[in-house]
Amino acid sequence: MTNMTDPKTVESGRSVSLDVRRIIATNGVPILFLALSITMALVAGLNVTFLLNEVVTRLARNSLLVLSLLIPVTAGMGLNFGIVIGAMAGQGAAIAVTYWGVTGVRGFLLACLLSTPIAAIAGWLAGNVLNRAKGREMITSMILGFFANGIYQLIFLFIVGPIIPLNDRRLLLPSGIGVRNTVDLINIAQSLDKIWRPVIGGVRIPVVTLLISAGMCVVIGFLMKTKMGQNLRAVGQDMHIAEVMGIKVDKTRIIAMILSTVIAGWGQLIFLQNIGTLNTYNSHEQVGMFSIAALLVGGASTRRATIWQAIVGVVLFHTLFVVSPLAGQRLFGVPQIGEYFRVFVAYGIIAVALALHAWQGRQVRRRAAEEAMLTE
Amino acid sequence: MTLRLRRIVENIGIPRLIIAGFLLIIFITAYITDMSVPQLMTDSLVRVGMNGILVLAMVPTISCGVGLNFGLPLGVLSGLVGALISMERNLKGFSGLFAAIGFAIPIAVVVGYLYAKLLESVKGQEMMVGTYVGFSTVAVMCVFWLLAPFKNPELIWAIGGKGLRFTLTLGNHFGKVLNEFAVFQLFGVKISAGLLGFFLLFCLLIYFFYKTKLGIAMLAAGANPVFARSAGIDVRSMKAVGVVLSTVLAAIGIIIYAQSYGFLQLYMAPLMMAFPAVAAILIGGASLQKATISNVIIGTLLFQTLLTTALPVTSRVIQGDISEVARLIISNGMILYALTRSTGGK
Numbered sequence: 001m002t003n004m005t006d007p008k009t010v011e012s013g014r015s016v017s018l019d020v021r022r023i024i025a026t027n028g029v030p031i032l033f034l035a036l037s038i039t040m041a042l043v044a045g046l047n048v049t050f051l052l053n054e055v056v057t058r059l060a061r062n063s064l065l066v067l068s069l070l071i072p073v074t075a076g077m078g079l080n081f082g083i084v085i086g087a088m089a090g091q092g093a094a095i096a097v098t099y100w101g102v103t104g105v106r107g108f109l110l111a112c113l114l115s116t117p118i119a120a121i122a123g124w125l126a127g128n129v130l131n132r133a134k135g136r137e138m139i140t141s142m143i144l145g146f147f148a149n150g151i152y153q154l155i156f157l158f159i160v161g162p163i164i165p166l167n168d169r170r171l172l173l174p175s176g177i178g179v180r181n182t183v184d185l186i187n188i189a190q191s192l193d194k195i196w197r198p199v200i201g202g203v204r205i206p207v208v209t210l211l212i213s214a215g216m217c218v219v220i221g222f223l224m225k226t227k228m229g230q231n232l233r234a235v236g237q238d239m240h241i242a243e244v245m246g247i248k249v250d251k252t253r254i255i256a257m258i259l260s261t262v263i264a265g266w267g268q269l270i271f272l273q274n275i276g277t278l279n280t281y282n283s284h285e286q287v288g289m290f291s292i293a294a295l296l297v298g299g300a301s302t303r304r305a306t307i308w309q310a311i312v313g314v315v316l317f318h319t320l321f322v323v324s325p326l327a328g329q330r331l332f333g334v335p336q337i338g339e340y341f342r343v344f345v346a347y348g349i350i351a352v353a354l355a356l357h358a359w360q361g362r363q364v365r366r367r368a369a370e371e372a373m374l375t376e
Numbered sequence: 377m378t379l380r381l382r383r384i385v386e387n388i389g390i391p392r393l394i395i396a397g398f399l400l401i402i403f404i405t406a407y408i409t410d411m412s413v414p415q416l417m418t419d420s421l422v423r424v425g426m427n428g429i430l431v432l433a434m435v436p437t438i439s440c441g442v443g444l445n446f447g448l449p450l451g452v453l454s455g456l457v458g459a460l461i462s463m464e465r466n467l468k469g470f471s472g473l474f475a476a477i478g479f480a481i482p483i484a485v486v487v488g489y490l491y492a493k494l495l496e497s498v499k500g501q502e503m504m505v506g507t508y509v510g511f512s513t514v515a516v517m518c519v520f521w522l523l524a525p526f527k528n529p530e531l532i533w534a535i536g537g538k539g540l541r542f543t544l545t546l547g548n549h550f551g552k553v554l555n556e557f558a559v560f561q562l563f564g565v566k567i568s569a570g571l572l573g574f575f576l577l578f579c580l581l582i583y584f585f586y587k588t589k590l591g592i593a594m595l596a597a598g599a600n601p602v603f604a605r606s607a608g609i610d611v612r613s614m615k616a617v618g619v620v621l622s623t624v625l626a627a628i629g630i631i632i633y634a635q636s637y638g639f640l641q642l643y644m645a646p647l648m649m650a651f652p653a654v655a656a657i658l659i660g661g662a663s664l665q666k667a668t669i670s671n672v673i674i675g676t677l678l679f680q681t682l683l684t685t686a687l688p689v690t691s692r693v694i695q696g697d698i699s700e701v702a703r704l705i706i707s708n709g710m711i712l713y714a715l716t717r718s719t720g721g722k
Contacts, residue, residue: 019526032456129712129716132716133715133716135500136503136715138501139446139503139504139507140506140712140715140716140717141502142507143708143711143712143715144708144712145706146651146708147704147705147708147709147712149704150701150702150703150704150705150708150709151705153700153701153704154698154701154705157701158694158698158701159699173424264453315553332522332523334522334538334539336518336522337519337522337523339513339520340518340519341515341519343515343518344512344515344516344518344519347508347511347512347514347515348508348512348515350508350511350512351505351508351511351512354498354501354504354505354508355494355497355498355501355505355509357501358497358498358499358500358501359497359503361500361501362497362498362499362500
């Protein structure tokens with residue numbers, strides 16, 4: 001497994017690799033899900049090559065979306081359910097590129113370029129809203145996502161056609177108003193994946209897509225080491241102390257939201273180019289929930305999330321996603337059970353993570369209060 | 377004069393003025409385009425009675441200090457189980473309805489108590505935890521519906537003979553029993569005294585609950601926990617009472633909703649149930665800290681009338697169904713408005 005041990009354990013002088021209890025205590029969630037995935041894979045009796053293929057594809061497809069969650073967590077804003085807004089910006093750009101008929105990698109890059117300002121403006125707005133709801137950012141970002149979904153539907157169902165001209169029968173609904181429910185993204189479909197896709201041991205590897213995600217990991221890792229990253233961490237630790245230190249807290253939080261939304265927009269474009277078709281009114285809806293669940297499965301919390309947790313999380317969550325319907329079929333003879341089970345896993349892991357976070361927060365505060373009493 | 381006007385606006389609240397204005401425009405448009413205004417009002421009143429108790433379920437959690445109850449699906453699921461037991465036993469008419477409520481209440485009390493225990497340990501994050509506990513319970517119950525030991529052939533899939541159907545028809549059981557009870561006409565508007573009376577009865581019950589010693593203690597615990605504790609009130613158990621009461625109301629609310637709709641919707645249907653109820657009470661002027669019965673009645677009236685009339689009226693003017701989009705924007709916009717203001721929906 002990946003090396004996620006705390007530097008503190010090294011300082012304590014104990015041998016890290018042998019301290020199993022510590023590893024389990026700090027990485028309990030990913031270990032549990034690893035065990036669950038393996039058990040279910042065995043029950044389902046899946047072909048290993050098929051499973052590996054699926055997981056690699058999904059890793060390439062989803063990791064950028066999950067990475068987009070990291071910055072707001074660092075800034076202390078919790079899990080950003082508002083990445084769906086970035087996904088909507090990406091989808092708008094994908095539709096535009098399809099309409100203009102720009103093909104291949106050029107089309108993909110143009111879509112990225114186009115989604116960036118839209119996502120940035122949306123992220124700026126979202127950041128401003130969240131600054132007015134400090135302490136309840138997560139629920140606010142979730143409702144913000146639903147609200148933005150309403151605006152998105154208003155634009156693509158009623159405004160595109162009569163007000164924003166779009167003269168393309170293939171894109172419009174038969175009535176001439178609004179975009180079709182499914183748009184074939186023929187121009188940018190697989191444009192990144194198919195650049196170089198070697199088959200190693202029966203597993204097709206979309207190298208370029210994976211490299212882009214890896215590049216984003218490097219960029220985020222670098223960003224965290226700059227002054228900006230320090231500010232983000234300081235704000236995440238304690239807003240009041242950061243304010244006293246002379247950091248512009250509100251501005252930093254807005255920047256975190258802008259970055260997150262923009263990365264999510266690109267992430268959705270990568271997702272769409274892999275899938276190849278756009279469900280205009282559904283593709284974005286589940287993005288927030290699945291990405292957050294994946295990050296949490298990787299062992300992240302609402303206050304701390306690392307790049308490795310994001311990657312491990314995507315692998316584990318999507319393994320479970322692939323195997324659970326088949327396991328449900330094998331165990332109960334009803335495939336829907338597995339289907340509902342994975343929905344439960346997604347919701348349940350978020351519920352547990354949020355509850356744990358709130359509970360731990362209370363414990364820390366209580367301990368601090370007790371210590372304060374003792375020192376008095 | 378302007379000061380007085382401003383005071384009036386402040387008292388009513390901008391969101392309510394905007395929505396009332398919307399409604400006025402809709403009704404005028406309906407009148408101009410020769411639509412039957414009494415028919416629109418009839419439909420709206422049915423929807424008010426249908427959703428009222430689910431909105432009322434928000435009051436206890438807000439007033440005991442837990443905030444908006446996004447965990448409403450927990451109560452809804454308890455209500456669904458109660459309704460299913462009543463249907464499994466083939467009870468018809470009013471006895472079926474009251475049996476459903478009777479079976480649902482004990483389940484809701486237990487579920488509500490466990491939920492309250494959980495919320496107690498996640499103080500400060502109740503809304504977020506509640507949302508996802510509700511979501512994940514809906515998913516767990518999907519598995520339960522598939523495996524549940526119900527035998528009545530009306531309830532389970534015809535093919536395979538296992539698992540409950542997605543939507544169950546209530547027609548033979550207790551479908552519309554309240555809706556069709558004591559119906560009278562007023563200026564061409566059909567009013568179901570049974571349905572609306574039931575809703576108002578529950579409003580009255582909750583109103584009197586807050587006049588009892590327990591109710592006042594709960595209000596105090598919600599408004600100022602420190603003061604309440606020093607006055608000898610057990611804040612924790614007051615919160616538990618609030619959450620249990622809310623869950624029970626949600627269970628009754630979904631049974632009333634289903635009988636009015638005529639169908640019992642299982643599986644993923646309860647997933648988003650909390651959001652329209654939350655939006656309605658906020659539109660009625662409630663905040664995250666304070667909610668009254670009048671907030672419930674005003675909010676449900678405005679929100680449900682808007683939802684009911686928007687579709688038929690706007691479809692005359694605009695092509696396509698804009699009401700679903702309007703519902704998304706208005707309800708979530710209202711929740712956002714309340715979340716970003718320290719005073720809430722005012």
